Amino acid sequence: MTADPHSTAGPASRHGHDHAHCIADALTRADALCAERGARLTALRRQVLELVWNSHKPRGAYAILEDLSQREGKATAPLTVYRALEFLVEHGLVHRIESLNAYIGCAAPGAVHSGQFLVCETCGNAVEIDDPRIRAAIGTIAAEHGFQVSRPTVEVRGTCTDCQEKTP
Amino acid sequence: MTADPHSTAGPASRHGHDHAHCIADALTRADALCAERGARLTALRRQVLELVWNSHKPRGAYAILEDLSQREGKATAPLTVYRALEFLVEHGLVHRIESLNAYIGCAAPGAVHSGQFLVCETCGNAVEIDDPRIRAAIGTIAAEHGFQVSRPTVEVRGTCTDCQEKTP
DNA sequence: CCGGCGATGTAATAAGATAACGCCATGACC
DNA sequence: GGTCATGGCGTTATCTTATTACATCGCCGG
Ligand SMILES: [Zn+2]
Ligand SMILES: [Zn+2]
Ligand SMILES: [Zn+2]
Ligand SMILES: [Zn+2]
Numbered sequence: 001m002t003a004d005p006h007s008t009a010g011p012a013s014r015h016g017h018d019h020a021h022c023i024a025d026a027l028t029r030a031d032a033l034c035a036e037r038g039a040r041l042t043a044l045r046r047q048v049l050e051l052v053w054n055s056h057k058p059r060g061a062y063a064i065l066e067d068l069s070q071r072e073g074k075a076t077a078p079l080t081v082y083r084a085l086e087f088l089v090e091h092g093l094v095h096r097i098e099s100l101n102a103y104i105g106c107a108a109p110g111a112v113h114s115g116q117f118l119v120c121e122t123c124g125n126a127v128e129i130d131d132p133r134i135r136a137a138i139g140t141i142a143a144e145h146g147f148q149v150s151r152p153t154v155e156v157r158g159t160c161t162d163c164q165e166k167t168p
Numbered sequence: 169m170t171a172d173p174h175s176t177a178g179p180a181s182r183h184g185h186d187h188a189h190c191i192a193d194a195l196t197r198a199d200a201l202c203a204e205r206g207a208r209l210t211a212l213r214r215q216v217l218e219l220v221w222n223s224h225k226p227r228g229a230y231a232i233l234e235d236l237s238q239r240e241g242k243a244t245a246p247l248t249v250y251r252a253l254e255f256l257v258e259h260g261l262v263h264r265i266e267s268l269n270a271y272i273g274c275a276a277p278g279a280v281h282s283g284q285f286l287v288c289e290t291c292g293n294a295v296e297i298d299d300p301r302i303r304a305a306i307g308t309i310a311a312e313h314g315f316q317v318s319r320p321t322v323e324v325r326g327t328c329t330d331c332q333e334k335t336p
Numbered sequence: 337c338c339g340g341c342g343a344t345g346t347a348a349t350a351a352g353a354t355a356a357c358g359c360c361a362t363g364a365c366c
Numbered sequence: 367g368g369t370c371a372t373g374g375c376g377t378t379a380t381c382t383t384a385t386t387a388c389a390t391c392g393c394c395g396g
Pocket of ligand 1: 017019020023
């Protein structure tokens with residue numbers, strides 16, 4: 001992993017945002033949610049969640065695996081990570097970005113959300129949105145086709161504001 | 169590959185639709201489009217396109233590879249298929265379904281389209297839609313975020329009309 | 337204490353995709 | 367016709383992503 005402008009080296013990362021707070025917040029919400037549901041947020045799962053939240057970029061399972069191995073000081077098997085991710089995705093704590101085969105922390109776990117993302121092809125950051133208009137439009141057209149929606153996926157590739165400024 | 173209700177065994181497949189016509193049509197349009205653009209629709213590429221159009225289900229690259237090998241009577245390398253698919257996707261003749269790692273023939277090549285799909289989780293069929301409302305909604309929210317869209321992906325998982333009828 | 341069940345560990349392997357290298361057909365140009 | 371550049375294709379190896387099968391551990395109710 002090389003140095004990278006958006007990732008979080010220190011407590012107060014660039015963008016003027018305190019990312020440590022993002023992480024702490026995500027973990028707190030996860031604790032609450034799992035407690036509420038009687039789901040077991042194991043040490044391992046919590047650790048993986050934290051690693052997913054390490055940045056606002058989608059991260060591949062094997063990247064997370066590397067981090068985990070490093071932090072644990074011993075090699076970990078892929079399956080370990082995949083199982084944790086499966087749990088986290090099931091409980092809406094993490095989303096999978098299909099077009100990247102990568103995972104990212106959910107911005108609003110617990111709330112109803114359909115998983116919509118703006119993914120920057122330059123810096124790799126992904127912002128979760130949950131626009132009612134998109135949801136509505138999808139619902140409408142699905143209904144017109146007699147199609148019963150179970151899981152809508154919206155992943156918009158493009159360039160974020162920051163990256164546009166840098167490359168005028 | 170097991171027998172499967174939606175695939176096309178004979179000329180007139182189920183659904184009351186003559187799928188042979190779908191294929192012929194797709195090939196004709198592809199010929200025209202490539203001629204118009206000076207793109208070379210090689211025998212191999214044409215063959216792969218035909219195999220992609222073998223059904224209205226997204227097909228994995230390796231499934232296509234198998235078909236191709238069988239038709240040719242000799243083993244073919246994955247790269248062969250991937251190269252053909254790359255060409256076809258670039259020219260908008262085929263779409264990639266990200267959430268399935270699979271490929272499907274484009275319903276309206278040549279026209280502007282953003283690649284929106286209704287994917288049935290039961291039968292595997294995928295219908296391409298191109299709803300202006302969805303496109304508009306995505307455009308709007310992207311603009312609100314100062315996000316410049318390059319490639320929107322909409323893949324709605326769910327159950328198609330037919331499959332709903334079968335399982336009331 | 338013990339049986340059951342969910343979580344984790346270990347090993348092997350499947351599935352999807354790309355990299356590196358070279359040959360050969362095509363067509364422009366001389 | 368000869369020559370050369372280009373693009374398509376074949377071959378092999380390798381990489382990334384994901385899953386299957388089976389053993390073990392630890393907690394909790396009985
Ligand atoms: Zn943050
Ligand atoms: Zn960016
Ligand atoms: Zn058809
Ligand atoms: Zn169906």
